[in-house]
Amino acid sequence: MRTNGEYAQHPKGAEAQFAAEDRDELLQYELTARQEELRNRTRELAEEKFRPRALEWERTGEFPWENIQALADAGLIGMSVPVEFGGGGGTWLDAAVILEEISRTCYTTAMAALGELGVQTRALAVYGTEAVKRKYLPLIAEGKLICSVCITEPDTGSDLNALQTTATSSNNSYLISGKKALISRGDVAQLFVVYVRYDGKPGSSGVGAILVERDTPGVSIGEAQPTLGGESLYEITFENCLVPTSNVLVEAGGLTRMLTAFNGQRTLNAAISVGIAQGAQDAAVIYSSHRHQGGRPINEYQGIGWMLADNAIQIEAARLLVRRAAARAGAGFPSRYEAAVAKTLANEMALTVTDNVMQIFGGHGWLQKNSAERYLRWARYGPLGGGTPQVQRNGIARHLLKSAEGML
Ligand SMILES: Cc1cc2nc3c(=O)[nH]c(=O)nc-3n(C[C@H](O)[C@H](O)[C@H](O)COP(=O)(O)OP(=O)(O)OC[C@H]3O[C@@H](n4cnc5c(N)ncnc54)[C@H](O)[C@@H]3O)c2cc1C
Known part of the structure; x- marks a missing residue:
């Protein structure tokens, strides 16, 4: 991309030259006609099917x-599965578009679909053996297989170098032992991508990932732990679970590869924040037009109108960052820096926007039947899951300092 200075010197003027030469580069942040159709298809399904029961899923x-x-029937849940394994062969941006639309109406469904549209599927597709791909990917595309990623442990959260779950080699097999915590969809997952420490190797050089099927002897799922978002989280214990070496997804020393894959999850987590904020904002625009005080709609008061405007500015900015991170991933994974920037802004933006929306609804927003309450709760997930904003900022700062090496 050229600098502004170079454009300004062009005889046709900066704007003409920018449009002519960099159209492709700009368009990658725009949705193509195919992606617009994808978004509309998802929106229709979400409005018709997901929105009406959004609170019910939480309660039960x-x-x-x-x-x-329904997502499988519409060809959406398998969007990240390669075509040769029965999926849509879609991009990260496709997945981001789908998840934004789902989370606009129903957080439970977005969280239920996140892994299959995201890192679990991509990690299987990129790092899995041919046999692994053939066994699991078609089932994911059909909506028949839920796969949980098991990273967090009771004593290990943000600092993955301290992972304690072990994989010990033994005659063409591995014995897996350890406990995982805060695992989404532990009740229904048939397959676990388990982050482990291989053969007691210390630090990050020992960390990798291995696949464990649910019915492997030694796997036990703890009780459902209810959450603010409605979905339950689970503790999962692996006690001397014997799996073949062919289940190794990432070998020891592959922490960087795993974190690279996880940049995709960070980007999709950010897309969910954008969807939640947009859903809340839509509700506030409608409510503030119908709610009259002092003889006029409340959005005619500057205090309310500016809150709506601020919300719009922040949502647009976050959406662009998500699209940048997703679009530039290509066939690989989003970059650490771009995913971290998008996730941090989107997560914090959704907290601010949904809080503004609660204020716009006034006391009526506190009632569950009005949607401000649910969006405020849903927005709280983003900064907790998939790497916190503090950890993202550490990564962003490291990136900046590394880029500055030699200039200081
Ligand atoms: C809804 C939900 C679903 C989840 N699903 C899964 C799942 O399916 N699989 C899975 O493995 N995990 C899952 N998690 C767990 C999630 O990934 C962790 O909560 C997250 O990684 C943070 O770890 P922790 O909770 O142990 O917090 P900790 O790491 O203990 O952090 C606590 C606080 O300290 C801060 N902190 C920690 N380290 C640093 C640092 N170096 N610098 C600055 N601040 C720091 C954090 O930002 C945070 O504010 C889920 C969490 C939620 C909320």
């Missing part, structure tokens, strides 16, 4: 299988 804590099936 039930996994929304029928929504996953």
Whole structure:
């Protein structure tokens, strides 16, 4: 990309030259006609099927299988599965578009679909053996297989170098032992991508990932732990679970590869924040037009109108960052820096926007039947899951300092 200075010197003027030469570069942040159709298809499904029961899923804590099936029937849940394995062969941006639309109406469904549209599927597709791909990917595309990623442990959260779950080699097999915490969809997952420490090797050089099927002897799922978002989280214990070496997804020393893959999850987590904020904002625009005080709609008061305007500015900015991170991933994974910047802004933006929306609804926003309450709760997930904003800022700062090496 050229600098502004170079454009300004062009005889046709900066704008003409920019448009002519960099159209492709700009367009990658725009949705193509295909992606617009994808967004509209998802929106229709979400409005018709997901929105009406959004609170019900939370109250019952039930996994929304029928929504996953609806997403599969519409060719959406398998969007990240390569075409040769029965999926849509879509991009990260496709997945971001789908998740933004789902989370606009139903957080439970977005969280239920996140892994299959995101890192679990991509990691299987990129790092899995041919046999692994053939066994699991078609089932994911059909909406028949839920795969949980098991990273967090009771004593290991942000600092993955301290992972304690072990994989010990033994005659063409590995024995897996350890406990994982805060695991999404532990009740329904048939397959676990387990982050482990291989053969007691210390620090990051020992960390990798291995696949464990649910029915492997030694796997036990703890009780459902209810959450603010409605979905339950689970502790999962692996006690001398014997799996073949062919289940190794990432070998020891592959922490960087795993974190690279996880940049995709960070980008999709950010897309969910954008969707939640947009859903809240839509509700506030409608409510503030209908709610009259002092003889006029409340959005005619500057205090309310400016809150809506501020919300719009922040949502647009976050969406562009998500699209940048997703679009530039190509066939690989989003960059650490771009995913971190997008996630941090989007997560914090959603907190501010949904809080503004609660204020716009006034006391009526506190009632569950009005949607401000649910969006405020849903927005709280983003900064907790997939790497916190503090950890993202550490990564962003490291990136900046590394880029500055030699200039200081
Ligand atoms: C809804 C939900 C679903 C989840 N699903 C899964 C799942 O499916 N699989 C899975 O493995 N995990 C899952 N998690 C766990 C999630 O990934 C962790 O909560 C997250 O990684 C943070 O770890 P922790 O909770 O142990 O916090 P800790 O690491 O203990 O951090 C606590 C606080 O300290 C701060 N902190 C920690 N280290 C630093 C540092 N170096 N610099 C500055 N501040 C720091 C953090 O930002 C945070 O504010 C889920 C969490 C939630 C909320």
